[in-house]
Amino acid sequence: MKLVIVKHSTARSITGACAALALALGPAPGVRAATGSLGTGFRQVLDAVVRIDVREVAFDAGAQRFEASIGSGVILSEDGYILTNAHVVSPRAIEVNVTLANLERVDAKLMGWDHWTDLALLRLDMGEVKRRKLKFAHAKFGDSDRLYPGETVYAVGTPYGLTRTVTRGIISNTSRYFEDDKGVDGYETGAFNTWLQTDAAINPGNSGGPLVTEDGLVMGITSRGYLGANNLGFAIPAETAKRIVAGLQRDGGITRSYIGIVPRELQDLETFYALALDTGMLIDSVDPGSPAARAGLHGGDIVLAINGHAVDGRFPEQLPPIQNEIASQPVGAAMVLSIKSGTQERRVTVVTERLESSMGEEWALDHWGLTVRKVSRTFARLNQLADDDGVIVLGVQPGFPADVAGLQTGDIVTQIDGKPVTSLEMIKGAYQSYAEKPRPTLLEANRDRGVAFYLIKP
Amino acid sequence: MKRFFLILLGAALTLGARAGNLPALWAERVKSVAAVDYFIETEAERHLATAYGVAIDRQGTIILPSAAVDPRTSPSQLKDFHVYLAGDPTGHPCTYLGQDSLTGWHFVRTDAATAALLVPVTQWAASGPSPVPALAEHVWGIGLRNKDEDFTPYLLSSQMALIQSLPQQTGIAQQEVAGPGLPVFNDDGVFLGLAESSFGQTFLQFSRSDRDGAPIMLIDLEESSAFLLASEVLPNLGRVPGNVFGRPLAWLGAYGLEAMDRDVANFLKLSDQSGAVVSEVLEGSPAEKMGMKSHDIIIAIDGKTLPRFRPDHVVTDYVEREIERRRPGDTMTFTVLRGADRIDLTAKLGDEPKLAREAERKYFDHLGLTIREFVYADAIARRVRTSEATGVVVSYVKANNPAAMSGLEEDDWIKEIDGVPVRSFAEAASRLGAIAADPARAEFVLLVSRGADTTVLRVKLR
Numbered sequence: 001m002k003l004v005i006v007k008h009s010t011a012r013s014i015t016g017a018c019a020a021l022a023l024a025l026g027p028a029p030g031v032r033a034a035t036g037s038l039g040t041g042f043r044q045v046l047d048a049v050v051r052i053d054v055r056e057v058a059f060d061a062g063a064q065r066f067e068a069s070i071g072s073g074v075i076l077s078e079d080g081y082i083l084t085n086a087h088v089v090s091p092r093a094i095e096v097n098v099t100l101a102n103l104e105r106v107d108a109k110l111m112g113w114d115h116w117t118d119l120a121l122l123r124l125d126m127g128e129v130k131r132r133k134l135k136f137a138h139a140k141f142g143d144s145d146r147l148y149p150g151e152t153v154y155a156v157g158t159p160y161g162l163t164r165t166v167t168r169g170i171i172s173n174t175s176r177y178f179e180d181d182k183g184v185d186g187y188e189t190g191a192f193n194t195w196l197q198t199d200a201a202i203n204p205g206n207s208g209g210p211l212v213t214e215d216g217l218v219m220g221i222t223s224r225g226y227l228g229a230n231n232l233g234f235a236i237p238a239e240t241a242k243r244i245v246a247g248l249q250r251d252g253g254i255t256r257s258y259i260g261i262v263p264r265e266l267q268d269l270e271t272f273y274a275l276a277l278d279t280g281m282l283i284d285s286v287d288p289g290s291p292a293a294r295a296g297l298h299g300g301d302i303v304l305a306i307n308g309h310a311v312d313g314r315f316p317e318q319l320p321p322i323q324n325e326i327a328s329q330p331v332g333a334a335m336v337l338s339i340k341s342g343t344q345e346r347r348v349t350v351v352t353e354r355l356e357s358s359m360g361e362e363w364a365l366d367h368w369g370l371t372v373r374k375v376s377r378t379f380a381r382l383n384q385l386a387d388d389d390g391v392i393v394l395g396v397q398p399g400f401p402a403d404v405a406g407l408q409t410g411d412i413v414t415q416i417d418g419k420p421v422t423s424l425e426m427i428k429g430a431y432q433s434y435a436e437k438p439r440p441t442l443l444e445a446n447r448d449r450g451v452a453f454y455l456i457k458p
Numbered sequence: 459m460k461r462f463f464l465i466l467l468g469a470a471l472t473l474g475a476r477a478g479n480l481p482a483l484w485a486e487r488v489k490s491v492a493a494v495d496y497f498i499e500t501e502a503e504r505h506l507a508t509a510y511g512v513a514i515d516r517q518g519t520i521i522l523p524s525a526a527v528d529p530r531t532s533p534s535q536l537k538d539f540h541v542y543l544a545g546d547p548t549g550h551p552c553t554y555l556g557q558d559s560l561t562g563w564h565f566v567r568t569d570a571a572t573a574a575l576l577v578p579v580t581q582w583a584a585s586g587p588s589p590v591p592a593l594a595e596h597v598w599g600i601g602l603r604n605k606d607e608d609f610t611p612y613l614l615s616s617q618m619a620l621i622q623s624l625p626q627q628t629g630i631a632q633q634e635v636a637g638p639g640l641p642v643f644n645d646d647g648v649f650l651g652l653a654e655s656s657f658g659q660t661f662l663q664f665s666r667s668d669r670d671g672a673p674i675m676l677i678d679l680e681e682s683s684a685f686l687l688a689s690e691v692l693p694n695l696g697r698v699p700g701n702v703f704g705r706p707l708a709w710l711g712a713y714g715l716e717a718m719d720r721d722v723a724n725f726l727k728l729s730d731q732s733g734a735v736v737s738e739v740l741e742g743s744p745a746e747k748m749g750m751k752s753h754d755i756i757i758a759i760d761g762k763t764l765p766r767f768r769p770d771h772v773v774t775d776y777v778e779r780e781i782e783r784r785r786p787g788d789t790m791t792f793t794v795l796r797g798a799d800r801i802d803l804t805a806k807l808g809d810e811p812k813l814a815r816e817a818e819r820k821y822f823d824h825l826g827l828t829i830r831e832f833v834y835a836d837a838i839a840r841r842v843r844t845s846e847a848t849g850v851v852v853s854y855v856k857a858n859n860p861a862a863m864s865g866l867e868e869d870d871w872i873k874e875i876d877g878v879p880v881r882s883f884a885e886a887a888s889r890l891g892a893i894a895a896d897p898a899r900a901e902f903v904l905l906v907s908r909g910a911d912t913t914v915l916r917v918k919l920r
Contacts, residue, residue: 262911269916272877272903285911299912300874300905342877384841384910406719418797440725444753451737451753452716455725 005087005118005183005224006233008070008160008205041216042154046166047101047137048075049209051158052084052108052122055095059362059371062397066094072157072209073098073122074218075138076245080124082108083245084208085223086115087184089122092362098124099163100136112248115187115357116256117240118223120208121248139210142217144196144237147171155200155222155233157209169200169231171219177316178234183224187359192256192324194317195234196220202233211235256327257352259335260290261297263323265316273302273340280304280340281313281322287381295350297339304345305338327355358382361424362394365431368456369400374424375412390414390421390446405454407445414451415444434458480598483647484613488544489577491600491640492520493609494552494566496539498531501821501828501854510602510639511566512652514580514695518573520552521695523639524562525655532815533702541568543575544602544611556699559707560782565698579641580695582649588688591618591629591650598643599636599653601681614681625767625776627687628654634681642685652691656682707810708784711743712736712750713838715774723770726755726795732764732773733757733795741837741844748805751796758793781807811835819853820887824894825917826859827852827866831883840871840907849873850886852906864917866906873912874905893919 052071057064071088075081082098089096089110096108106128112121128134147153151171159165175194183189198211202225211220220235247254264284266275273280280302286292303311303322311322329335331354339348360374372391380388390412396403407413413421416430434441438458445454495508509526513519520541527536533554540549550572555565568576591597598615616631629642629651636642636653644650655677662673699705714737718726723733733755739745757764759780767773784790786809793802811834821828830853837847852870855862872880875893880886893902904915 264914269903269914272901272916282914284913288910299907300877300903300914382910405721440721442722442725446737449737450714450716451735453718453722453726453735455719455721457721 004227005085005207006159006202006204006222007085007087007207008158008203009067038214039216041140042212042214043216044137045074045139045210045212045216045218046156046164048139049073049101049156049164050075050082050136051099051161051163052082052088052208053095053097053099054089054093056090056092057094058092059364059373060395062364062369062371062395062400062402063366064364064371070158070161070205071207072205072222074156074208074210074221075124075136076141077138080108080126080129080136081111081245081249082122082124083221083241084120084122085184085221086113086118086120086187086189087223088208089113089120090115090185092185096122098122100134101164102135104132104134106132106134112252114244114248114254115184115189116191116254117193117236117244118184118189119221119236119241119244119248121245139212139216139218141238141242142213142215142219144174144219144239147174147196147213147219147237149173151213153198153200153211153213153219155198155202155206155209155211155235157206157222159201159203159205161205165206167201169198169233171196172199172232173197174237175317176234177320178224179320181358187357190320192320192327193236193240194320195223196237198233198235199231200233201231206233255331256355257329257331257333258290258355259326259350259352260287260292261303261326262286263303263313263319265319266302266314267316270314274343275302275340278312278314279310281311281319288384289381291350291353295337295348297337297348297350298341300341302340303337304340307336326352360392363391363424363428365402365427367400367435368402368431369397370402370407371395372413372424372427385412391424391427393445401456401458402454405443405456406452407443407454408447411445411447413443413445417442479647480613480645483643486577487582487641487643487647488600488611489575490579490582491544491602491611492576493542493544493602493605494520494522494526494539495542495549495605496554497537498528499535499537501823502856508605509564510637512579512639512641513573513576515578516573518552518568518570518576519555519698520566520568520576521561521563521639521652522566523652523655524557524564525638526564527557532817532819534819539566541566541572542605542609543572544600545608547605547608554702556702556704558694558697558699559704560779561694561697563694563697579649580692582641582643582647583688583692584648588692589644589648589650590621590627590687590689591644593618593620596645597629597631597635597650598645599685600640601634601637602640616683619683621687623765623767623772625765625772625779626690628690629685629687631683631685634678634683636682636685637680638682649688649692651685651687653682653685655679655684657684703813703816705809706786708781708786708788708807709744709810710781710790710805710807711740711745712756713738713740715756715777717771717773718755719770723766728757728795730766731757732766732770732776734764734773734777736794744805744808748792748803750792750794750803750805754794754796754801756792757795757800760791761793786810814851817851818883818887820883820890821854822890822894823856825861825890825919826856827861828854829872829883829886829890832871836871848882849880849907850883860917860919864904864915865913866904866915866917867908870906870908872904872906876902877905 050073073082073084098108107125108122111123155167176197179190181188210218222235224234226232262285264282283301285299358378360376362373364371371394375390377388393411441456443454498505509522511520511522539552541552552566552568595618601612603610616633616635619632620630642650661676664673716735736754791804817831819830829850837844
């Protein structure tokens with residue numbers, strides 16, 4: 001079974017019709033009548049939930065293309081900050097349009113993005129809000145650490161474009177472990193937080209909407225669900241979201257530290273490693289060339305303590321907080337890890353680096369019919385490349401010069417006219433000079449470790 | 459007009475005479491072909507495989523095409539070879555001699571009694587230089603039915619359509635002209651060549667329901683329209699392997715040769731010739747010692763410019779065959795293009811490092827896995843220095859057995875057993891042997907490497 005994000009793509013559905021129907025029905029008398037035991041806090045949160053229509057650029061087919069999708073979001077403050085998912089609005093977005101509870105539409109801008117926790121922070125165009133004297137409510141965070149399994153929660157959002165749909169369920173699990181190294185449009189997610197699991201119905205389009213309690217406090221941001229399952233939905237806990245929102249408001253992104261260990265729960269292996277109960281976290285793998293590798297750590301080592309305090313990584317859901325503790329160190333900080341290798345115990349100092357995604361920046365070289373992504377340091381490391389020179393071919397347009405030359409998706413272009421492709425700017429420059437004065441251009445590319453040449457001809 | 463008529467009549471008479479000879483030619487030449495079957499014995503299974511070949515000498519040596527044996531198998535897994543004469547269900551035991559690296563042929567040899575029943579194909583060779591069939595010339599060959607039809611021989615015939623240098627001279631007939639590995643003759647019964655795996659005719663099958671899906675390529679496994687000309691076959695019949703691994707094997711260590719298309723060749727001013735790009739130069743290899751660098755473009759060997767081929771990619775086979783036809787210790791000079799420079803490099807060819815098919819293996823039935831010695835090619839595949847090459851490789855995992863249940867996969871590289879590094883194959887074999895033999899053992903732990911990652915696996919035995 002596959003856990004998928006619940007963004008709704010407008011390309012393939014009946015959304016238009018459904019959305020129109022919902023709009024025609026108007027906002028709410030029905031909902032108000034149904035609230036009964038639900039108080040004003042709950043009604044206010046309903047008015048803070050927005051529909052988000054996004055147009056974004058995609059680079060996967062040898063040309064720039066535009067894709068449209070629909071998600072949900074929740075307004076957090078009277079100055080117009082909206083929280084949604086990183087997979088709803090990403091830096092690829094070129095147009096973000098928000099529909100408020102009163103059905104007014106306002107443009108918004110991406111203010112911060114963190115794929116690791118699948119959160120994005122938007123801000124309404126406040127100039128327009130003031131000019132049009134628009135009104136909106138905003139929601140408050142609750143304390144997600146105090147949730148208990150079985151507690152009633154409501155998911156609010158725009159499933160399949162059905163604006164402001166409320167579904168009800170319970171908290172099924174308060175700290176679910178889920179990690180996916182391509183989970184947010186190819187970007188990594190889930191290593192530093194656990195998730196709330198709920199059986200409230202979550203459908204495509206719910207993404208980015210709030211999961212709230214009866215008193216209307218936001219306990220989580222709905223993000224994904226199991227495809228084909230009965231109501232296994234996942235949300236980012238409010239306690240994680242609060243921290244990330246603060247960081248995104250301040251810096252537009254979250255800077256994290258990296259040491260290069262891949263942790264694994266110890267479950268069942270304590271006896272083998274002769275460990276005291278509830279002690280230690282297993283290192284399953286160490287990234288080649290990472291700070292941990294340079295410090296001599298390797299797969300099969302046990303981390304007993306970090307900076308002097310003991311760690312307990314017996315179960316999977318215990319791993320994200322430990323990973324988050326490492327990630328929360330300042331970049332360049334020296335961390336002291338107490339390590340057990342076999343029967344030996346030792347203390348190792350590891351100096352952290354800045355955490356980077358394996359995804360690099362993307363670009364389209366339209367006249368060549370070629371779209372590329374820069375090879376990142378992380379991508380090079382994971383794929384055992386000698387260095388991070390080059391761009392990965394994301395797509396070629398049939399019949400265009402790159403296709404005629406023989407380039408294929410997945411090739412890594414390493415040189416242009418004999419010069420190494422050290423940056424995306426370098427290939428943009430070569431493309432620009434070709435665009436101004438077309439002439440045969442020789443590309444060198446790697447495919448499955450084979451090096452070959454390709455001639456781009458006008 | 460009258461003269462013209464006479465000429466036509468004469469031609470008709472000649473054709474008629476040859477056609478009349480065919481049954482006699484057939485009856486003799488069919489004694490040169492044989493079917494061979496054998497078993498591939500793996501840890502859990504035993505498969506029967508069948509191939510066709512020709513006798514090449516009076517000692518009962520038979521050559522089979524390279525596709526006769528799955529290249530992933532080790533010679534130690536090939537068992538119970540039997541040879542069958544055309545149309546005869548009696549199996550005669552024979553011995554597997556090995557594969558020749560240049561031609562790819564597998565050699566087997568029958569006992570003396572069976573050898574006496576076979577006629578070497580050399581018997582039908584032209585006395586002078588081997589004839590090259592002309593375009594449209596009528597050619598015929600032999601096919602063999604399956605075992606359940608007693609390997610009955612049957613006639614195939616066609617006309618020559620094309621001769622290509624791939625880089626070996628290869629004839630392509632209009633239709634199937636022989637079974638792969640079986641001989642082709644002209645109307646005089648002169649040996650013209652040996653049929654290859656079929657590639658002259660390829661069929662694509664498109665799905666009626668899945669119109670956007672990729673078509674399926676269909677290849678005729680039983681008959682072929684392509685054959686290697688006799689001039690490529692006869693000079694190599696003496697390459698009988700001295701051992702099952704076909705050693706000695708000449709080795710350069712230039713890895714991942716890549717061809718270039720015409721546009722690139724012209725751009726690099728290699729218009730009337732070919733070039734082959736060297737993707738990587740292997741650690742400790744003769745190529746490295748002579749100073750070859752990755753991204754060098756080989757443009758000549760021993761002063762001889764690499765010829766132009768159609769299609770372009772044939773050049774990589776050409777370079778590889780130039781190496782394979784030599785022996786370890788031979789010298790070879792390569793002219794390479796490096797940037798704007800042309801550089802001559804001379805290598806003394808080495809002996810190919812131990813191959814995976816030659817590696818030691820051990821199967822542990824109780825654990826459900828086979829380990830294999832870590833060889834040079836494993837270090838190359840995993841991009842590690844040969845000095846880091848400790849540990850063993852998992853070559854087989856038995857489904858639903860302890861190793862498989864732990865998540866172990868074929869091709870995993872075992873680096874530690876129970877937290878202790880594995881230094882050699884012998885050490886790994888003895889430690890796993892001790893674990894398997896200990897009835898009190900409840901579990902053991904492996905550290906395996908997979909791509910750039912490692913993972914810890916717990917193998918539960920009870």
